Amino acid sequence: MRRRELWLGRRLGAWAWLLHRLAGIVLALYLVVHIMTISTARFEDGAAFDRIMRTFNNPVVKLLEILLIAAVIFHMANGFRVILLDFVLGIHHQKALLWAVMGVGAVILVAVAVTLLPLALASGAR
Amino acid sequence: MPIDMNEVTFKVFRFDPEKDKKPHWQRYRVALRPGLSVLEGLLDILDHQDGSLAFRFSCRGAVCGICAMYIAGTPRLACRTQVAELKREEITIAPLPGLPIIKDLVVDMKPFFAKYEQIRPYFLADAVPGEKESLQTPQQRRALAEYIDCFLCGLCHAACPVAATDRRYLGPAALVKAYRFIADSRDGHTDARLALALGEDGLWRCHTIFNCVEVCPRGVDPTHAIQEMKRLAVWRRLAGKTRP
Numbered sequence: 553m554r555r556r557e558l559w560l561g562r563r564l565g566a567w568a569w570l571l572h573r574l575a576g577i578v579l580a581l582y583l584v585v586h587i588m589t590i591s592t593a594r595f596e597d598g599a600a601f602d603r604i605m606r607t608f609n610n611p612v613v614k615l616l617e618i619l620l621i622a623a624v625i626f627h628m629a630n631g632f633r634v635i636l637l638d639f640v641l642g643i644h645h646q647k648a649l650l651w652a653v654m655g656v657g658a659v660i661l662v663a664v665a666v667t668l669l670p671l672a673l674a675s676g677a678r
Numbered sequence: 679m680p681i682d683m684n685e686v687t688f689k690v691f692r693f694d695p696e697k698d699k700k701p702h703w704q705r706y707r708v709a710l711r712p713g714l715s716v717l718e719g720l721l722d723i724l725d726h727q728d729g730s731l732a733f734r735f736s737c738r739g740a741v742c743g744i745c746a747m748y749i750a751g752t753p754r755l756a757c758r759t760q761v762a763e764l765k766r767e768e769i770t771i772a773p774l775p776g777l778p779i780i781k782d783l784v785v786d787m788k789p790f791f792a793k794y795e796q797i798r799p800y801f802l803a804d805a806v807p808g809e810k811e812s813l814q815t816p817q818q819r820r821a822l823a824e825y826i827d828c829f830l831c832g833l834c835h836a837a838c839p840v841a842a843t844d845r846r847y848l849g850p851a852a853l854v855k856a857y858r859f860i861a862d863s864r865d866g867h868t869d870a871r872l873a874l875a876l877g878e879d880g881l882w883r884c885h886t887i888f889n890c891v892e893v894c895p896r897g898v899d900p901t902h903a904i905q906e907m908k909r910l911a912v913w914r915r916l917a918g919k920t921r922p
Contacts, residue, residue: 554777555774640905656682
């Protein structure tokens, strides 16, 4: 008999690792859907693609896009941290490093949201 | 926890393979006193309430590393954990996960030490030639100090999500010891030692989660040692010193 337990312990390093994996899975799944969607451009002289794009042109999808970009940014920022750690850089400051890359990520995300949100709000009106 | 509280509950994992089909939790009330550690609380239970409770301990002073267990959701040494500092009315105490349970809080450390043996934790045959001492400068000795401090309590192994999901993963403790010999100026078997630490269940399984660093009671940084070995392995391969 063994006890099974995955200790996350609310420690930053563990959460960064777990979220990194989850974001990675989300992005991989998105990629499949994305490739399927753009592949429709081959059919009906692009009319199928236009139809799908029109369905996607609504606030919910636009908001989901912002979430998708949040996942991309998290995966990218933490990925940069992991690369630094692989070069044994900042290994004793991994938490500070996480906050630093998350800070940069947050700035990028705000810039993206400021750009996309008006589009999201306008898309429903059309 | 209110200051006037004079008792806490220990919720203890109980399992006797000779009698029980599955484990259960048993609650004990333990009187608080200043400086009460979880280990002392368990000893109080053993002495005055339930002589059948099994747990391991030896030095009572965080020198031996034997009383490693899962306390209030975190791998800790029972002797080094102050009950008052947990600030809980009920403290759950369970055996280390991932290892076969012998009885109650006692786990079989054999799989853990089998991994330790895999990295050959001793000087290799020709490492110390002749009858003369192998001298080290204080600086060379300092390079090892952190890794020699590891007393193999197994907390890091219990805290590691990779070790929890991959039973064959060498784990932080064994890998730290592999690095202890690589960092030793008297050993000189870097490539052979790296070969032992590499492979499917070795170095590259570490995903820099840092849980091992969080729980180490000796201030060892296994992640740092592992990353140093990864870097070393890559450079030596690129320099053509090792073959795939």
